[in-house]
Amino acid sequence: MPGSIVYDRTKTVIRRHVAPGQAVPLHPEAVAFAGHYDFDIDVLAAYRPTGEGRVERQVTIVHDHVLAGRSFSSRPELDEAFLAWVPLRRRRTHGTHGEVIGVRAARDHAALKPLPARPYHMVNRHLRHVGKGCLVAFEANLYSVPARKVFHRQLIEVRASAATISLHATVPDGQGVTLLAIHPRAVGRGARVVVPAHWDGLPDGYTRATTTSHEDSPAAQAGEPGKPDTALRFRWPAPTQSG
Numbered sequence: 001m002p003g004s005i006v007y008d009r010t011k012t013v014i015r016r017h018v019a020p021g022q023a024v025p026l027h028p029e030a031v032a033f034a035g036h037y038d039f040d041i042d043v044l045a046a047y048r049p050t051g052e053g054r055v056e057r058q059v060t061i062v063h064d065h066v067l068a069g070r071s072f073s074s075r076p077e078l079d080e081a082f083l084a085w086v087p088l089r090r091r092r093t094h095g096t097h098g099e100v101i102g103v104r105a106a107r108d109h110a111a112l113k114p115l116p117a118r119p120y121h122m123v124n125r126h127l128r129h130v131g132k133g134c135l136v137a138f139e140a141n142l143y144s145v146p147a148r149k150v151f152h153r154q155l156i157e158v159r160a161s162a163a164t165i166s167l168h169a170t171v172p173d174g175q176g177v178t179l180l181a182i183h184p185r186a187v188g189r190g191a192r193v194v195v196p197a198h199w200d201g202l203p204d205g206y207t208r209a210t211t212t213s214h215e216d217s218p219a220a221q222a223g224e225p226g227k228p229d230t231a232l233r234f235r236w237p238a239p240t241q242s243g
Contacts, residue, residue, distance in 0.1 A: 001113045004040040008052055013041065020046045029122070036120040038113065054096070065089070123159040123166075130154045134198055136167055140189035143167060144198040145180045156180065165193070 007013045015025040024043045034041050044051040066085050072078040090102030097104060128136050130150045135142040138158050145156065145167050157168045157178075165185050168178040183193045 001037050001039050001115060003113070004042045005034075006042045006044060006051070008044055009046065014043060017046075033120055033122075037116060061089075121161055123161045126158045126160065127155055127170075128158050130156060134202065135192070135194075138165060139186075141186040141191045141193065143181070143183050143186075144192075144194040146198045147201045149180055160185065 009017065009024075011027075013027055013030045015027050018024060026041060026043075030041060062082070066082050070081070072081070087102075090100075090105065092101055093099065094101050094104065126138065128138060130136055130145060130152060131142075132152070134145050134147045134150060136145055136156060136158065138160065143158075143165050149169075150156070155170055157170055159166045159168060163185055164182055166182040167180045169180055170178075172178050181195065181198065183195075186193050
């Protein structure tokens, strides 16, 4: 990874356009992406069209030297033509910095930082309340969270990727952890994705649940003694769903 990446003023990087000289508000997802890969975001100044010209110039160079006046019957044939041209290009002297392109490229590559061990997963983030039965509604489906870690109507964050739904507390616990549960993303609408162990501690629907301790309740963890264990106020859902 490079130390910084120059971006045009695109909506995927900045939240809104501002007047020249003002601080550019960055998109939170772009900031998280840059933080994961450890590089700085360098946004082009407003009304400076030449700032990205060097990048766009590469498109014209490839078009003129590889594609112009030729036709290709397959992608491997196109790749072969491009790879045959690259050594010729790298032997040339660059018009801006005056160095041989291949020599400068080798030095630039040596200065790059390694990629992190884990890739960055793009997710959509939403806020939802915990409902009855420790279930969180998202896109017309219900997902369970551990009863002993949440309370009714607690606001939590839903992070949705293409394959999973992860549920996070908005405030980290004592170990700095926010993750409450992770589920496969439901297909369709009206599904319940439940881990039965998440219902441990809820009333069973046949007896009155009582407790003499509130040590595990969110109120007690927040330093508010004397409040009842709100985690036990849920009603047990119909025991027909498994996940």
